[in-house]
Amino acid sequence: MSNTLASAAATFESEVELPAYSLNYQYSQSPRVTVVKDTSLQAMFGKYADILWGDGSHKYNVTNFIAELHDLLQPREFSGFSQDMLDFLIGALRKRGNSNATINRKLAALRKLLRKAHKMGDVHTLPEFTRQKEKAGRIRFLDKDEEYDLFTTIRAVSEDYYRLCIFLIDTGARLSEGLGLRWNDVQEPRATFWVTKSGRSRSVPLTARAWRAIEGGDRRKSGPFATINQQRFRRAWHQCKDEIGLGHDDDVVPHVLRHTCASRLVQGGVDIRRVQMWLGHQTLSMTMRYAHLASHDLEMCIPILERMAGASPSASASVN
Template sequence: MPADPVETSPDDGLPETFSTVLGDYERHLAFERNLTPHTVKAYIGDIAGLLEHAHRSGFSDVGELDLRTLRSWLAKQQSMGRSRTTLARRATAARVFTGWLARTGRTPTDVGSALGSPKPHQPLPSVLRVDEARGLIAAATTLADDGSPVGLRDVAMLELLYATGMRVGELCGLDVDDVDRDRNVVRVFGKGRKERTVPFGQPAAAAVDAWLGRGRGQLARPGSGAALFLGARGGRIDQRAVRTLVHRRIADVAGAPDLGPHGLRHTAATHLLEGGADLRSVQELLGHASLATTQRYTHVTTDRLRKAYRQAHPRA
């Protein structure tokens, strides 16, 4: 998709006060900030458009600019179909300009300091299908059939990651006592050491039991401490090792996207919502501070629904 054009409104027709300020600002960008000619042109084009909008709104002096005018200018750009990237750039240009106006005494305050930037669209995270998630665990389980402690550990880690949707750092930080097998829940310490309790199912429980009963003792050393998952040398497993494991085992699943541990977190959230879990429950399980963070997974499920519709409906 081609980029939105740089706004190149000339200052013809602007009040002399606006034209004078625009010229001073251009010299500031070129000689004081030493910006490239292309960057100067982009900034000046954006600000010329802003001043033209302000003039049409009845203003003739930069001292009259206010936050409402800045926002209405951006709103007009949005109505014209400008991309979020372009809107964000123009919001930045406006803030830099109003900051300069305030520093140079042309305005009493920086009216653009509270102007927000539109957030760019976040790409939807790749996730595994249910059959691919099963294939991932099956691939790891096959390799663990020899009963090796590393194999048992890897299956337990993959089962817990997919069952709980926990972050890789949270998994590595688990201690043995954090797992409550009577209730099949695990105590997780998330960002900011916020504690939450996350349930897991029988497959994960069986894998954890196998690891604790037959695997962990073989890797444990005097300095292992209470860590639930251990590395080959007996220390607490590190995040790099878990990431390497996930990438390797997913590579064993034909057609599956290349995901890391965070991809399994996305997958767990998506499968929960597709299975009927409500948004707030998923928020609690994942440890999201904001419901808006969890809501992005509804976009994933909707996207998959659309794809299924296009593939299956004869009049799609």
């Protein structure tokens, strides 16, 4: 049986030509994609800005600070931020004419961003940040004539801008606090600021004209000043200040309204602790910048000194 099968198989192979199969396997390998992680300040800011800073003028300033520091750094990408890099930035900012106070504000933003990046593993080492010593600066505030000229010019541009200025100068609120005010935050005769620079809410009573400024707002909007765009307001402010001859004064910015409010409180005899609470300063040292404006109160010390000197044994002695 086996011989017969073997013979049949041989006969089949000789008579039938079996096809030849050629198996060609081609392996197509895609190029390896390498993900490059951008570790520049600008990239980190884009990643964490919305987490670290809320919308408002402070975030706008921080955006400019980080952009400037990003442009100064060489190389711009890094895995660790060294002390030499920090010292280089400080020196570069000084060469640009930045005061120590300005440098401190810029480095505060940098420090906050780098600490977040370090926590998330984007940066491996951090430098030691040391606050630059600041000089006591001049406090600029508006007198009554300057207020009248500036506000009248602003009112000709926009009634809403005028209302905002009235509110800021009579409450001492920061620009971002005024713009962020919501209708539920206003209960006559007080306004409450929930989102503040210090992170602590505060309430202040309203003057009659500050209340009128609020009532002029559109109730269909989220707040009394919700129709105002901050950047457009700033541009209008600077144009109006140029028109009344204050264009040369770099200190006449919207924040001067807060200084004016504080100065008027101190000059009017309000004690410094109440002024601190009104402005929402975290430390009394911030409010003490206005204390010199109350120096006229020192006159009351003279009668006391003279009375005490008259009671002393040497009172009758002649003074050479």
